[in-house]
Structures are given as structure tokens and as C-alpha cells.
Amino acid sequence: MSAAAPRRIRLTPWAGLAALAAVPFIDALLPGGLRLEDPMSEVFIYAILALGLNVLTGFTGLLNLGVAAFAAIGAYAFAIATCEIYPFQLGFWPALGVTVAAGAIAGFALGAPTLRVRGDYLAIVTLGFGEIVKDVLVNLDTITKGTQGINPLPPPSFLGTPLEARGQYWLLLAFVTVTFVGVRALERSRVGRAWISIREDELASRAMGIRPDHAKMLAFATCAALAALAGALMVSRLSSSGEPGNYDFQVSILALCIIIVGGIGSVRGTLVGAIVMVGMNSIVLVKLSELVGSPDAPGAALDEAQGLAKVGVFLRTWAQNVLVNPTNWKFLLFGLALVLMMVFRPQGILPPRPLHEAPPEGGEEGA
Amino acid sequence: MQRAVAAAEQLAILALARADGLPAFAADGALSSWEVFGQQLVTGLSNGMIIALIAIGYTMVYGIVELINFAHGDLCMLGAFFALTAVGALGMSEWGGAGGAVGLVSLLVATAFFCGALNWSINRLAYRPLRKASKLSLLVSAIGASFILVNLGLFWGGMPMDVFAGGNSSAAPKAFPALVEPEPAAHLGDVIVSRPDVLVLLVTVPLMGALTWLVRFTKLGKAMRAVAQNPTAAALMGIDVERVIGATFFIGGSLGGFATVVYSIYNQTVSFQMGYRMGMDAFIAAVLGGIGNLPGAVLGGLLIGVVRAMSDQYIETRWTNAVVFGILILILVFRPSGLLGAKLREKV
Amino acid sequence: MICTMSRSMFRTTASILSAIAAASLLLAAAPAAQDGAKTLKIVSSLPRTGSANSQTTSIVNGIKMAIEERGGMVDGYAIAYDDMDDASPQKGNWDPQVESANAKKAINDPAVVGYIGTYNSGAAKVSMPMLNKAGLVMVSPGNTHTGLTKPGTGEPNEPAVYRPTGKITYFRVVPADDIQGAVACEFCRGDLGAKKVFLLHDRELYGKGIADVFRKSAQASGMEVVGFEGIDPKASNYRSLVTKIRAAAPDVVFYGGTTQTNAAQVLKDLRSGSCKVPFVTPDGTFEKAYIEAAGKDAMSPESGPVYITFGGLPSEQLTGLGAEFVKKYQAKHGEIPEAYAVYGYEAGRVLLDAIDRAETKDRAAIIAAVAATKDFQGALGTWSFDANGDTTNRMMSVNTVKDGEFAFVKAAGGGAGKAN
CATH class of the missing domain: 3.40.50.2300 (Response regulator)
Known part of the structure; x- marks a missing residue:
């Protein structure tokens, strides 16, 4: 038993990676209506965004309600750096570099002045930052084109060749894998342990020689850089920056839900959370709402109830007007799923291992 | 034939527009810059008081369970639908005089009860099972609750009633009848204080007084403060913590109910999406004043209302949100626990 | 004790989740089975979740009526229709990722011959180049942004960026x-x-x-x-x-x-x-x-x-086909159609008409047929598609509100289109 366990742990990630890499081929075997490639690409982008958020909110314990703002900064930095209507016209990779740098700078810019702000006060500062960024992007329309969006943007390329759908998928997979490995390495590194110790007890970690301000700034910058990367990858895939409204509060909320549903502070959990939340959005919810709002079922049942005269007619009209429309159920199902997941599994699907199971060198947390 | 009549009517409408519509301002006279300022102040304070009323309910709950309650605004939204249904079913917009006043008071109380009961139930179903879990799980549960409430509002707006436009488009905003006519109650120069402005004042100030009294001087208030400070110690002293939390949710929700009726009469619009802005404003106001601090929430609400009005006037409407959030961030940078909030205790 | 509880709870959650995943796979696979040889498919991609729902419901009603009117058959082919949502619930508004996914889904389904959408011009900017490359015709019932079709009205690179193949595959029935x-x-x-x-x-x-x-x-x-x-x-x-x-x-x-x-x-x-x-x-x-x-x-x-x-005449001013549409719509839905229903109906009809006229029912032939639309007898008047893919209908009306109903004031604009 004890001999088998470590081997399985080593094998699982490789098997998972291989399965994900095979998705485009699996798609070819599946019936026409179902394509996993697209929802999975979306999962990867949200996973990168959420991995970034996990550094700040999961590891360091700083609640960020404005992570979409960093994605917006990344998206627009990428768009302005590459689009043919601007003078820069960088290639895909140099532009990604610019994007990540812009994100990190934005992270510092927000993190530095707000180091004193704590807890839920910090949460609203980040929320406000998100709203300000969105408004600035809309209002400075001479630069950002306002709600028009910037297009066309170059697709992801590799060694100078623009990638087609499959190539893009694998590139995204590669980005997620690198981010995942990188964030895990960070978690176990000196700075990662500093983040976690700040989350657990800032005063004690200061006493142990950690400089919370430095560590927090670094967390902000890492979070922002990853979020910016996610934003850039998204717009590059869509070939359009979309409008600033695409990076609003709701996106931040989705990213937050991903890391909490996955298991706050857990890197593997974040991936699972992204699959669950985005999968729920783009597959389960669509199918489920079609089922719930099936046009025939309630109508037929209510026809019989028509005998009840006024009440029956009232209900029937109501049902016909609203309830039979499947899309009218999406908010409800989404919300219900969130509440149920939290009530039945408040710690998330794959919570991080408790600290005492971590490698013994995590000395700061002891005592 | 019919078309000819219609065409004649249209010409008449056009003529009316020319004769009647255009000189409207000539009679009014241009506003002097002081009058503009005064009018904006009145608008800002009225809006601010409504925000404050939502925010105190918000901040009360926060003070006890430390929950950023994303569902609070949407709770108010459902309250508005409840009020609109009542108004429509009873034909209240036709009531005048004393009947109207009694009706208005009953509407306020009924909506407050509805919102209070709803908030209590949400706590029971979505938050109470998570009492031992992390704050963030609670937050996600609140987000989920908010989505559910939004969807219920969407369903509600599709009810085949006249006030909901016969239910033909559930997503469209609904008109809330002007139970208090938007007519001037007082003129201060050219600055108009309208009757809805007065209504806001008449509802908000007594409620704030009553709440202060409740928290300061009643047994329940004492228990609430004790639970907020230290739930374990409160439980050890024989306080039924869950009951106190339930009561707080009820009271916080019912304040939202009062606020939403005033809001609906003031703005004359109800929409299933209005909860987002209501909740957001309340959240900002509560944080600005210092979370959990009742006078702080009032101060925060008034400040937001006035800043919004002034920014609309003297900057540009499109920058107003950014200005509000910019001021919020600045204040928090210099006063990290809000205007009136107690300094966060560093652990010792 | 507590420990075992939570473990079993985890198992339950896991099994529920996997059941949902399995069920969704099955559900997703189901509709694909009925792809008959003689079925052509039209899809629409509109924001169905959130605040634009009532407008898009009108549009979808209009499209469905256009299909029903032909008994669901065009030139011996059965017409299937899929009403796709380009909004996501957490946004409550159009979502570029969803719009992009919808476009891909349509492109990958060989039965799809026409794409009705989008409602938001921003969404069109995402799907237009994709559909253009794939050679799938797109008819919009709602986009009014000028840069989508008209050179020299928007950015210097508009509208060329939306037409990577250089061909015109996007058309709109609403005046810009x-x-x-x-x-x-x-x-x-x-x-x-x-x-x-x-x-x-x-x-x-x-x-x-x-x-x-x-x-x-x-x-x-x-x-x-x-x-x-x-x-x-x-x-x-x-x-x-x-x-x-x-x-x-x-x-x-x-x-x-x-x-x-x-x-x-x-x-x-x-x-x-x-x-x-x-x-x-x-x-x-x-x-x-x-x-x-x-x-x-x-x-x-x-x-x-x-x-x-x-952009067009209000329902009660319509004559001929337009008036008929109004009557039929009223009989079916019990109310006068909204402006958006007419746009949806017009988009559906012009597309079906083109499918009917196309010699072969492949995507390229249908694009050519849509582009060749001339003096189309529509609910909005008689109009054609111009070289940019815009409607030549420039008939506008000014309306007011009287006794809680819209009342026609005057026609304006004029131009090539005329009320028949």
C-alpha cells in the first residue's frame, strides 16, 4: 500500500497532461455537436488567471476582488502592442513580454500604496481599482478605442509561424503547465513559504525575519503578471480586445469562485476549480437549463390545471412567458451550484494539505 | 380615412412640441451657479440617505458575521418587486389622502417584514451551515445566493400583472408608480426640494434613531454587540449566538426593505438588475465609514451621494464612478480602517 | 467520527460531480444523432441571458416565424434551427469567449448553412472574421455599428479586418x-x-x-x-x-x-x-x-x-407583406410584434429566400445567393443588399408615444427603400 501510493502520485500528473494533450484528437472521435477543445481552452485561460489570484488570495491571504482589472491591463497592453492601427506592431512573444511587465508594474502600483490596508478594506480597494481601470479604458477612447475594441490581433505563434486551432490549444496547455509548475515551485520556495506564513500570522512572521511588505508586493506583482498573461492569451485567441466591459467585476468574481471552489490556497485545486466552474458554465448549465426549461413539460402540465380558472391561467401565462425559456434559469442554477458546493464542501474540492504535512523545512510556521 | 386622422393628430403633436416644449426653460430661467450647487447638494443628500439606509443593514450583518454580503443588494431588489406586486394588486397608486399615507406606511412595514424574513431564511440555508468554515467560503455562498435572488427577480418580473407590463418582458425595467408625486415641496430660490426628497428624510432619520436605540439600549442590542465582539465568550455568557445572528439578519434585511421602498418611490424604477448597484453602493458606504460602524455607514452613504452629484456636475458623468472609487481608495490609504472605524487591532 | 463523515461527504460530492459530467456528455451527444442527409441548419447567436433577453426573444420569435411560414422546408430540405446564447450567466451580457465558441461550433457543424447574429456589434467583431474565413454567411438583425461594413466610417482598417478573405459574407437587415x-x-x-x-x-x-x-x-x-x-x-x-x-x-x-x-x-x-x-x-x-x-x-x-x-416603418404603418406578418404574429403571440421581431423575421426570411434560390445548398452558393438579394419583398419594405452587405433600406420613421402606445409621426430618410 505504502509502496504503491508514491508511484501513483507521480504518474497521475503525467497521465492528466497526456489526456489533456490528446483532447483535439478525442474531439475528432466525438459526435459533431461536442467539442472539448474550445471549452478547455477557456478553462486554461481562466486557470492561469485563477492561479495568479491564488498567489495573492490563496497563499498570501489578501482578498482581491479586482483581478479582472489586471487581465484588462494585459489584454489592452497586448492589443496596443500588436495591433496594426498602433505604431508598435510587436510580434506575439515580444508583446507577451510587454504584457507581463505591464501587469507586474500595475500590481506594484496597486500594492505599494495599499500595504497598510487590510482585510476587507483591501478587498474594496481592489474592487475599486477594477472599476477605475474599466472606466479609464472606456473613457480614454482616443487611445483604447473605448467600447469599440481593438482588432485584429495576431494569433499565438510559435517559432514565427501563426498557430491554427490545435496548435493554439497545445500552446495554451503549455502555458498552463508552465504556470502550474511555476506556482507550485513558488509555493515551496522561500518566498512562497513567506507568503503562507504572512497569511497565517503576519506579526509572527515579521518576528521570524520575514519582511511582509516585500513579500506582499511580490505577491501582488505575481498575481497581476499572471492575470495580465491570461488577458493577453484570451484576446490573442479571439483576435479582438473585446470591450472594457468584458473585464468587469463578474470576471473577478468568477476567478474568486474558481479558487475557493477548488480549495483556497491549493494549486491543484485551482485547476480543478477552473474545470468545474467553466465546465459548468459552458456545458452543464447549457444542457441543464435546456432540460429544466423544456418547452413541452410545464406547458402540458399547466394545460390540465387550466380548469382552476383564474389561478391556472395566471400560472400558465407566467410559465409561458418566463419559465419555459431555458436561458432564464442560468443565474439560478449557477447560484444554486455555488451555494450547494459551499454548504457540502466548504473547504473546496481539493483543499491544500495541512501545513504540518509539508516538508519539514517549513520552519517559520512551527511553534 | 383612419390614416388621415392619424396624420392630423401627428401634426398636432408636432405643433404642441413646438409651442409647448421649447420654451420650458425660458420660464424656468437659467440657474445661477449657487443654485446649481444647492440643487446638487439636495440631490446628493437624498441619494446618499437612501444609500445610507441600505448600508446600515449591510454593516450590521457585517459587524456580526464578518460577511461581505453580496446578496444584500439583490435582497433589496426582491423587496422592490414585492412592493410593486402589492401596489399593483391593491391598486395603491389610486389611493389618495389619508388612505394613501396609511397605505404607504403599511407598504413600508410589509416590505420590511418580507425582506427581513427572506434575509433570515437565506442565513438559515446558505450561511449558517458555514459558520465554522472560512470567511471566503461564506463569501462564495453569498455570491451564489445573490445569483439565485437575481434569477428570482427575473421570474418575478414576468408575472402577468399590469404593473409588470403584463409579464411580456421579464428582463425589462418596470415602472414603479409615483406613490409620492415628484412635485416640489419647497423652493429655496430656484432650488427645488421635492416631495420624494422629503419622504427620504422622513423615513431615514427615524429609522436610524430607532436602530441606534435598539443597538445601544435594548437587551438584544447588547447581545448583538457581545456576539460581534466575541461569539465564544458571548455563548459562554448564555447568549444564544445563533438566535442573535438570526435576529441581526432579520433586522438588517428589514432595513433593506424600508430602503428599497423609498428607493423605488424615489427612482420610480424596479429592475432585476438593480441590486448590483444598490449592494455595491452600500458596500462602499459601509467600508468608507468603517465596517460594522453604524454612524460610519450613514456618513459613508451621504458622502458617496454628494460626491456623485458633484462629480456629475463639475467633472463629467462618465468619470463619476472612477471619482467615487478614487476617493474611496485615497481615504483608505490614509485611514486604513475607514472614517469612523476602530483601528484594526494588531495581534499582540 | 467527524473524519469519516467528511470523507464520505467528499465521496458523495465527487460522485455527484462525475454524474453531472457524465450526464452532460450524454446530453451533448444526443442531438448530433439526428443529422439527416437532407437537413440544413440555421443558427442564431444572440445574448439570451440577462437584460437583452426580451429583445432577443422577439428576434428569435421572428426567426421561428420565418421558418414556420415555409413549413420548415426549403426546396425539399428540412430546416433545423438552433437558438444559441452568446451571453454567459456570470456576465449577464454578451461574452466574447462564448461568441467565439458559438461561431466555432457553427463552423464545425457541416449542416449549418447560415448564422444569424449578432445583437451586439462588439460581438460581431469577434465572430465576423472567423465566419468569413470559414465561408459561412452571417446575417445580423441588430448590429448598427457603421465600421462593420462601411469603409471610411470607422478605423482605417475597418471593415477590411472583418473580411480576411476579402469576400463579403456579412449582411445586415438594419440600417446603420x-x-x-x-x-x-x-x-x-x-x-x-x-x-x-x-x-x-x-x-x-x-x-x-x-x-x-x-x-x-x-x-x-x-x-x-x-x-x-x-x-x-x-x-x-x-x-x-x-x-x-x-x-x-x-x-x-x-x-x-x-x-x-x-x-x-x-x-x-x-x-x-x-x-x-x-x-x-x-x-x-x-x-x-x-x-x-x-x-x-x-x-x-x-x-x-x-x-x-x-429604421423602418412601425408595424401599423406596414402594408403588404409587412402587414401580413403583423397579423400572423398577432395571431400567434397575441400582441403586436416589436421592432426587433421584424428584424429577426426579416433576417430569417432573407436567409431562407437565399437558400431557396441557391442552386447547390453549400455554404459558398448560399453566400452568393444572399449577396445577390435584390428588390427583396420584406416586412420592412422592398430592399436589396448593397456591395458592402448593407441593406439599401434607408426608410426611417419618427415615432412618439400616445396613450401608452407608439404613434407614427413621420417617415424620414427615404432613399432606395420604399414602403410597398
């Missing part, structure tokens, strides 16, 4: 903003005799675009623009803005926006702020919901006149 904004301006200046206008917009692509055109035409025709403000469409009221408007003393207020972006609220606050000047809005408010949302008081003539411009 440039026509409507100019008509609204001309109405305010000429018919209302306004000399000073206060322009508002909702900062969205549609609203701002039309307000920009209005501003340009106003400046060209010597009307003074005393204010140009982008408002926050989510604000609870606009009283402070109304004070600002009062201080600027315009003769007319124009709001480039829609019912969703709070046009009714702007009107209400204007009226309760005792500002009685004419209030003019574009076709984004030409729906009953606008009247309902504004309420009786704000819409009564004593409060001040209200005008709405619309």
Missing part, C-alpha cells in the same frame, strides 16, 4: 447608425426647430456611435451642442445630471442608448426635474418595454414630448 443619427438630428433641427441640443450616450458601441453621428450632423447643420455626456447605465437615477442639463438650457435632449441602458430612467428624471423639452432616442428604445418602464406620467403629453427614431 450613420443613417439613424443623421435622421434624428435632422428631425430635431428641422421639425422641432431646436437650436441647442444636449447629447447623452450610454458609452456603449451602439449608443455612443449614434450620439457621435448626431454630434457631427448637428455641427454641420449649425445646431449648437450644449453638452455631450457619457452616462453610467447602471446608475439608480440621473437627477444630478438633470440639474446640469437644466443649467445648460437645451431645446432638445437626445439620448443614444437603449431601454437596457436606462433610457426610461433618464426620461423620468428629466420630467420629475421639471425639464419638459423633447426627449429623443434611437431604435434601441423602440419597444413597449420602454413605454412600460417610463410609466404613464413620464410619457404623458403634459410632461413633454417624446420621440423615437426607428
